[in-house]
Amino acid sequence: MSNLLDANMPVQNMDVLIIGAGPAGLACAARLGERGIASVVLDREPQPGGLPAQCEHAGFGLFTYKRLMRGREFAARLLQRAERANVNIHTNTTVLEVTDAREALAVSPNGLQRYRARALVLATGCRELPRSTLAVAGTRPAGIFNTGVVQRLHTFLHSAPGRQAVIVGSDDMSLMAAPSLIQLGVRVRAVLEERPYRQGYLGLEWLTLRPRRIPLLLHHKILEIRGGARVQEILVARLDANGAPRGEPFVIPCDTLIFSGEFVPENVLARQLNLALDAHTRGPRVDQNFETDVRGIFACGNLVHAADAADHALADGEQTARGVFDFLQREHAEPQSVQQILAGDGVRAVVPQCLRWYDAQCAPVHLAVRVSHALWGVRVRADTAERNFGRAYTFAAKPHRSIYLKISPNVSSDEPLRVSAHGRVTSD
Amino acid sequence: MNEPFDFLIIGAGLVGCALARELAQYELRVGVVEQNEDVGDGVSKANSSILHTGFDAKPGTPEARLVAEGHRLWNEHARALGVPIARVGAVMLALDDEQLASLENYFENAHQNGVTDVERISREQVLQRVPLANSAVRGGLWIPRESITCTFTACAALAEHAVVNGAQFFLGARVTHIERTDALYRVTTTRGVHTTRWIANCAGLWGDDIARMMNSVAFTITPRKGEFLILDKAARTRVPHILLPVPTKISKGILVAPTLNGNVLLGPTADDVQDKSDTGVTAPGLARAYKGALQLAPALEQETIIATYAGLRPAASTGEYILQVDAKANQIVTAGIRSTGLSAAPAIAREITRQLENVGALAPRKKFVALRPPRAWATGQTRPCFDAARIQENPAFGKILCLCETVSEGEIQQALHAPLPATTLDAVKRRTWATAGRCQGFYCTAAILDCMSRELGRPLHALTKRGAGSEIIGLNEQPA
Numbered sequence: 001m002s003n004l005l006d007a008n009m010p011v012q013n014m015d016v017l018i019i020g021a022g023p024a025g026l027a028c029a030a031r032l033g034e035r036g037i038a039s040v041v042l043d044r045e046p047q048p049g050g051l052p053a054q055c056e057h058a059g060f061g062l063f064t065y066k067r068l069m070r071g072r073e074f075a076a077r078l079l080q081r082a083e084r085a086n087v088n089i090h091t092n093t094t095v096l097e098v099t100d101a102r103e104a105l106a107v108s109p110n111g112l113q114r115y116r117a118r119a120l121v122l123a124t125g126c127r128e129l130p131r132s133t134l135a136v137a138g139t140r141p142a143g144i145f146n147t148g149v150v151q152r153l154h155t156f157l158h159s160a161p162g163r164q165a166v167i168v169g170s171d172d173m174s175l176m177a178a179p180s181l182i183q184l185g186v187r188v189r190a191v192l193e194e195r196p197y198r199q200g201y202l203g204l205e206w207l208t209l210r211p212r213r214i215p216l217l218l219h220h221k222i223l224e225i226r227g228g229a230r231v232q233e234i235l236v237a238r239l240d241a242n243g244a245p246r247g248e249p250f251v252i253p254c255d256t257l258i259f260s261g262e263f264v265p266e267n268v269l270a271r272q273l274n275l276a277l278d279a280h281t282r283g284p285r286v287d288q289n290f291e292t293d294v295r296g297i298f299a300c301g302n303l304v305h306a307a308d309a310a311d312h313a314l315a316d317g318e319q320t321a322r323g324v325f326d327f328l329q330r331e332h333a334e335p336q337s338v339q340q341i342l343a344g345d346g347v348r349a350v351v352p353q354c355l356r357w358y359d360a361q362c363a364p365v366h367l368a369v370r371v372s373h374a375l376w377g378v379r380v381r382a383d384t385a386e387r388n389f390g391r392a393y394t395f396a397a398k399p400h401r402s403i404y405l406k407i408s409p410n411v412s413s414d415e416p417l418r419v420s421a422h423g424r425v426t427s428d
Numbered sequence: 429m430n431e432p433f434d435f436l437i438i439g440a441g442l443v444g445c446a447l448a449r450e451l452a453q454y455e456l457r458v459g460v461v462e463q464n465e466d467v468g469d470g471v472s473k474a475n476s477s478i479l480h481t482g483f484d485a486k487p488g489t490p491e492a493r494l495v496a497e498g499h500r501l502w503n504e505h506a507r508a509l510g511v512p513i514a515r516v517g518a519v520m521l522a523l524d525d526e527q528l529a530s531l532e533n534y535f536e537n538a539h540q541n542g543v544t545d546v547e548r549i550s551r552e553q554v555l556q557r558v559p560l561a562n563s564a565v566r567g568g569l570w571i572p573r574e575s576i577t578c579t580f581t582a583c584a585a586l587a588e589h590a591v592v593n594g595a596q597f598f599l600g601a602r603v604t605h606i607e608r609t610d611a612l613y614r615v616t617t618t619r620g621v622h623t624t625r626w627i628a629n630c631a632g633l634w635g636d637d638i639a640r641m642m643n644s645v646a647f648t649i650t651p652r653k654g655e656f657l658i659l660d661k662a663a664r665t666r667v668p669h670i671l672l673p674v675p676t677k678i679s680k681g682i683l684v685a686p687t688l689n690g691n692v693l694l695g696p697t698a699d700d701v702q703d704k705s706d707t708g709v710t711a712p713g714l715a716r717a718y719k720g721a722l723q724l725a726p727a728l729e730q731e732t733i734i735a736t737y738a739g740l741r742p743a744a745s746t747g748e749y750i751l752q753v754d755a756k757a758n759q760i761v762t763a764g765i766r767s768t769g770l771s772a773a774p775a776i777a778r779e780i781t782r783q784l785e786n787v788g789a790l791a792p793r794k795k796f797v798a799l800r801p802p803r804a805w806a807t808g809q810t811r812p813c814f815d816a817a818r819i820q821e822n823p824a825f826g827k828i829l830c831l832c833e834t835v836s837e838g839e840i841q842q843a844l845h846a847p848l849p850a851t852t853l854d855a856v857k858r859r860t861w862a863t864a865g866r867c868q869g870f871y872c873t874a875a876i877l878d879c880m881s882r883e884l885g886r887p888l889h890a891l892t893k894r895g896a897g898s899e900i901i902g903l904n905e906q907p908a
Contacts, residue, residue: 044831044871094828096813107813109823130868132658132735139708140737142853142893142900145873152874159888159902228705229897268832271662 009105009114014040016324017104017117019095019269022050023075023310024301025123026082026089027317028324033085035325040115041087042106044094048082049075050125051148052310054155057176063311072155074310098269100294118331119324122269122284122292122299123317126306129262131225136259138225141232147177147260160184162256166234167191170216171261171400172200173307175208182212189254191216192236194243197374197426199261199400222257223249231255263307263400270299280349280370281305287338287356288365289323290316296327305351305368308402312368319366326358333358337414341367341382344420348372348399355409355417362409367419368402375423382407384415397421432612433459433596434791435760436624438603438638440467442579442769443762444630445586446777452593455791459624460587460595461617463602463634465895466855467848468583471632472770473858474656474707474739476685476693478670479513479575480771483538483546484680490749490779492541495768497775502577505774509585509799511577512688518574518670519549519558521565521724527674528566534674535569546571560666560727574670578688579770580858584848586773589799591847598622599851600895603631606641613758626789628760628780633704633742635763644759647750651704651740654696654767655713657721660866663692663731671724680767682720684728689833689861692731694721696739696767709736734866741766753780755787800847812836829879830872832865837879844883851884853877854894877901 016032018025021043029039047053052060055071062068065077082089093108102120106113128146145153145161147169153159165186167174170193178188191209196219198205209216217236223245224235233253237245265283275284276293283304284292290300300320301313335356343350349370367390369380374397381391382405390407397403405419435451437444440462451458464470479502482495506513522528531548538546547570554561554568591597601617608614612623631638636649664686673681679698687693695717714736722729744750744764749772752761760780765772784790812818812825813836819826824838843850843859850856853863853876862876863869869876877900881888889902 044828092827094813094831094834096834107819107826107828109819109826111819111826112814112816127867127870130734130870132868133733135711135714135733135736137709137711137714142898146870148870149873153877153901156874157878157888157901161901223711224708226708229893229895230899 009112011103011114011116014038014115014117015328016040016119016121017042017102017115018121018123019098019104020050020123020125020301021048021089021091022123022125022301023052023078023313024125024303024317024320025050025121026078026087027314028121028123028300028320029087030078030082030085031318031321032324033082033087035321037325037328039087041089042093042095042104043089043091046092048079048089048091054148054151056151056155057180059172059176060310063309064314071310078314095269098273100273100297102296118296119327120297121320121324122297122303123301124266124269124303126263126265126302128259129264131257131259134259134262136222136225139227141225141227141230143227143231143256144225145256145258147173147258150177150181150258154180154184160186161258162186164189164254165256165258166252166254167258167260168222169193169260169262170199170218172204174260175200175204177258177260178208178212178214186256188212188214189252190214192220192222193218194221194239195219197398199398221245225257231257261400263302265303265306267303270303273297275299278349278351278353280343281351285353286351287354288319288352289326290320290352291323291327291356296331298323305370305402308368312402315366330358339409339414340416342416342418344418346372346375346421346423347419350419351402364406364408367405367407369405369419369421370402371397371399371421373425374398375421376426378403378421378423380405380419380421382417382419384413384417386415389417396426397423430622431457433457433622433624435459435626435628436461436613436615436622437628437630438615439470439630439632439634440587440597440599441470441472441630441632442468442583442586442773443765443776444628445583445590446773447628447630447762447780448590448595449586449593450777450781452590452595453793453796455794458590458595459598459622460590461598461601461603461615461622463600465600465852465892466850466858467587467597467599468580468858469854469894471740471742472579472583474654474737475579475767475770476656476683476696477577477579477687477770478685479577480768481543481571481573482541482768482771483543483571484534484675485541485768487537487540490751491768491772494749494772494775494779496542497778498772499573501774501778502771506577509589511582511585513575513577514688515573515575516669516686518571518672519554519561520569520571520672520674521554521561522567522674523562523564523723524566530674531567531569538571543571543573545573558667558669558671558725560725561671562724562726576670576686576688577770582770584859585799588847592797592799597848603638603641606638626758626760628762630762632765633740635742635761639761639763642759644754644757644761645750645752647763648745649742649763650745651701651706652743653699653701653706653713653738653740655709655717655738656693656695656736657714657717657733658687658735659692659694659728660732660734661690663728664690666727667692667725673720673724682717684721684724689864691734692728694718694728700743701740704740707738707740709738713738732866735864735868749776751776751779753783753787755789812838829875830860830862830865832867833861835860835862840876840879841883844880852892852894853880853900856880
């Protein structure tokens, strides 16, 4: 597959190689370590911890640690656990190539290193889409960022992006950006959302925007970015039911534009490996243990469902560790049956995409379900033609964040499991 | 005031830099003034990076001759300059009977221009070469020597070669006034005054304004906007060659081209605009570029767009290249150098020096210093991060800052300390391709700014995207 890996470079052999030291990768490594299995975790950043490590703001840990904490604190706790489990973390280390023989070529200031592992875990996370992929018209001045860049500038360089910002997107991450910016002395002029509904939680809007009287303009779109050297203003239009501009467009003066919360998995290595990708999530297709269609290669966290909360990525990592542990015990076993999981009525995507059964033992499985439309009063269920395997009710669901459905499959079956969601379609 | 220059070139685009490099071979004092903070930051930064053979130029025109000569010169000097060239070849696709008939004209035209290796190919041959081409294709033309290069690297390399041979570049210096006193020109810029014996107008879009200041030939320049889209690297393997439409009367049309760093480019449109600084992308323009490209290769619709940009071609009112050497007034004018300018630039510079030689304006040649072995990636296509020996030599080559393009901190440091140092974020991008990949700076912007601040010894809030006014961060922190 690659010339580089054919070279006579010495190879470091190991049981488990994990790429990405974010919540998913670290949790997987820590859990494996606790069960006595050594792993090496590679991360290209100078510090481990993934996206939470660069977040000054709170909003992490409720699910895992039963209390709200700052991103950096959340990352630090997980890192401590990994260190206790003697996990070997190499930072500043970028994986250049991987092969389906579970080999990787990585580079760091110490040089090039070749690794060969029995099990390979991809936990490469996700990123936000840039302005150009979102095809926003206008000039290309300084002052256009993603939330992730603004967070890094804040956390690592202690710098503010500008003076007057407009946030484009209404995800939780977008809403959380507002108070952080204000703390840095930036005035937030508005939060724009092209969809007719807010993406993040209502409660968060009440906490972040309303006390500061920051307008949330739903169903509004940027028609044009203006400004020569630095952003000067944006031309904004309200949209009608068909998504076409309605009424007179208006101008919002600002020097900073933050494109926020449109996530895409960082799937470069997954594509290098030719893993089967899910058409909707664009991450690798996985089973309940986050094993991909290539035996011994796992993928978890926001790589497979971008972007759910860090707590969920962490839980993925724990489950992946179980899968890796089992795989190392019976490396050459073939599954007795494979059961597909399909997106049914009202559902856009489900992770995992299949269940693989190696023995009669079945553990409960948490399905991450993405609905097709924003819904109120959501009933979600998983069924085969004969019977139901789980159902849940949730107050509200939005297409870009998963709702979780616990199912208890009890037999190895190869009949497809269909997940459906019903509720009232809502504009908010 | 400083000693006068023998030649002062206005405009550090491809033509200005090529002329500076050419003149730097003689015992002459050569200066270049440029309004932007980097070379090649105007017209030259936004073309299709195609090195044309000139097969489709109008026979007998200076453009036809200079593009053909430029193609040859680039191939001669590229290696020494560290300018990458890939001879990927182009296929012109005829999608209906009318276009099929006009392929014959282009075949004849190519032969008249001395491009004799073009071939007529059948529908099957087109689809064999480019399986993703529109299946409605009727036939095509194969132009084997059409090549791709990197316009950023090309311009920077010409400038750097001029610098190591003594040419002086004054960046961020916009010309505001030109007057002639005795035998000297006095050129006032926003950053100082220069005197010079000869003056060369290579001002691209602003060529007509500079011509007025110089009292030279009168012409007007109309900016003609071209909008482009860039596809993710995943598309590259499916586009082995440049795909050309059969041109219309108005323009060469919208093409699909592989790029040297592994992406695919779609575009450009061609729309006359009023404002010479209007390089914004428009929704209708991008839609047209996209639609046009999909006509050649509908299957590209599945690929991801990672970037969009627009460039302005300086179309002269004469409709052709304007090249003039006036030995009475000691003036050189190059204007109307449109999208073929990347290919033609070295030939234009050589043509000017030939004419200068004829009028006895040149000094003897001096020892011409070669450019240090330049950017490794540009010539070998292998980044230093793949080379264990180089990482051992300098560990910064093992620290990747831009993952999408695998640019290491070491390469960014090199660009910041090059003979012509990159001092802005855009200049760093054009030298190294950092931030030009699929994430468009999501991962690396902060790290690159940090590196620039350390290496250039400038505070973070003083760093700009492309010069004063385009400060990137920390607008609240005013320098003390």
